Amino acid sequence: MTSTEPVAPITTDDYAARMRRVVADASAAGLGGLLITPGPDLVWLTGYQPTAITERMTMLVLVPDQEPTLLVPTLERPDAEGAVGAPALSIVDWPDGADPFARAATLIPGTATLGIADSAWALHLLGLQDALPQTSYRSLTTSLPMLRAVKDAQELARLAAAGAAADATYEQILGVRFAGRRETEVAADLARLLREFGHEQVDFTVVGSGPNGANPHHEAGERTIEVGDAVVLDFGGLMHGYGSDTSRTVCVGEPTAEIREVHEIVRLAQQAGVDAVRPGIACQEVDRAARRLITEAGYGEQFIHRTGHGIGTTTHEPPYMIEGEEQPLVPGMCFSVEPGIYLAGRFGVRIEDIVTVTEDGGRRLNNTGRELRVVE
Structure with a gap:
């Protein structure tokens, strides 16, 4: 859609x-x-x-x-x-x-x-x-923690439309200049694009450049983005009353070997989390699948948040993909899969898609590339 x-x-x-x-x-x-x-x-x-x-x-x-x-x-x-x-x-x-x-x-x-x-x-x-x-x-x-967790066909259509609009926003932001501009300026571009692609409400536009990317909920600030920065982009809002939420990490100019390595670990962890989605498994298994790969790579202590949260008429709602959550996945549930690695004072990487549970697995509602993209 x-x-x-x-x-x-x-x-x-x-x-x-x-x-x-x-x-x-x-x-x-x-x-x-x-x-x-x-x-x-x-x-x-x-x-x-x-x-x-x-x-x-x-x-x-x-x-x-x-x-x-x-x-x-x-x-x-x-x-x-x-x-x-x-x-x-x-x-x-x-x-x-x-x-x-x-x-x-x-x-x-x-x-x-x-x-x-x-x-x-x-x-x-x-x-x-x-x-x-x-x-x-x-x-x-x-x-009643699962009150709104299982979406019907109309709700899934709205979430898919919101996801497609967020994807279109990401594709457009890749063509915007980053170097020499403040985080707030890029955040304003994200908000404008979300509205242009159909969002009636913009809820957040995280732009975490360089060391600010190591703070998962960094608010876009006055820092000037520099060549060599990894930049975490996390943005979304409401469209037809339902939420979008996606994250990608880009690099301004040629990335260092370390940025490439960390990004690839997060990419593989995110893929592992999505691959784990299927009806009947506990929510915590999605978290375990993504977290295991990051931990084995030596960055377990730098993955400092849950792997995902439900989404619907609000951006954060049950179910939550976190250790200890034994609620089984049911077709129609929608939630984020968003592992990250955060190196304090240096940079962070996060990749996030919204996923819905199907009869035999999971389907992404965000479909932009997850490879490390270079921007100007």
């Missing part, structure tokens, strides 16, 4: 099906219901994203054998009614000056254990506990 191809809309029926599924998942997890506040879970379940997230409580209540209900401030009701998923909901509002927790208490089983969105304000959780003292609460990450 190219970045310009349309994707099918997500309909009211799609949102209704998602709400039914997560209610069933919650029951299977021993929960009496779910409370979803503004954030990625609310968008995924209803298509509704409040224009401003304030202290006024907005909350989707999902309880077995009860119509899905969205509790909103009165002044935000018109926006909620305009959401694609709104016809599948009962919308209840509360006016300024009223007690939203008393209103919520009429919708929630008074003695249940409930899953609550990680994005909920502490103010709201404490208010619910006061209004419903016999209820208890568990975070969604703890109780």
Whole structure:
């Protein structure tokens, strides 16, 4: 799929099906219901994203054998009614000056254990506990970590389109001059290209040149890029509401033998991680496959982060490719595979693709070359 191809809309029926599924998942997890506040879970379940997230409580209540209900401030009701998923909901509002927790208490089983969105304000959780003292609460990450992890065909199409747009951005950035320019200038080029290729939102444009590349989350700064620098490029955002995230490392001018060697180790480790992907294996096996190769090459202590993270309506979400994560891979899961080596004070190398689990293995959603490219 190219970045310009349309994707099918997500309909009211799609949102209704998602709400039914997560209610069933919650029951299977021993929960009496779910409370979803503004954030990625609310968008995924209803298509509704409040224009401003304030202290006024907005909350989707999902309880077995009860119509899905969205509790909103009165002044935000018109926006909620305009959401694609709104016809599948009962919308209840509360006016300024009223007690939203008393209103919520009429919708929630008074003695249940409930899953609550990680994005909920502490103010709201404490208010619910006061209004419903016999209820208890568990975070969604703890109780339903795979809530959004398995993507359907529409979601995969969106992720593929976002990946293709990020790939097109990388191909174009290779023709931009690096030497003599500040990291922030190259980062601005990345942001511009992501938007030109269809992203509605740019979330990050990491440009880590020379010693800055040894910091995995380096923010593009005022350092002037020099000939001989290895430069880590890590960029992405949202397109059709779904994320892109890719990393490549380039060299300004002819690379040293050491840069070539380290880059090749990371390339092979990334390939090993992708090759390990198949249904039924634990997430940690992807991390082990990539980490083993880097460790055997003598750089284990310089690989300082997990091998990957899930991606969907947010850039980082479950599942995570890290030692100790025994969640089995399932077709439709999407996550990054991004090993790296970071030599403090000198340079870093990272290579990252988004991969989706298929029925018999894994498929990359990023398809640009992983060889070390030389830029001017």
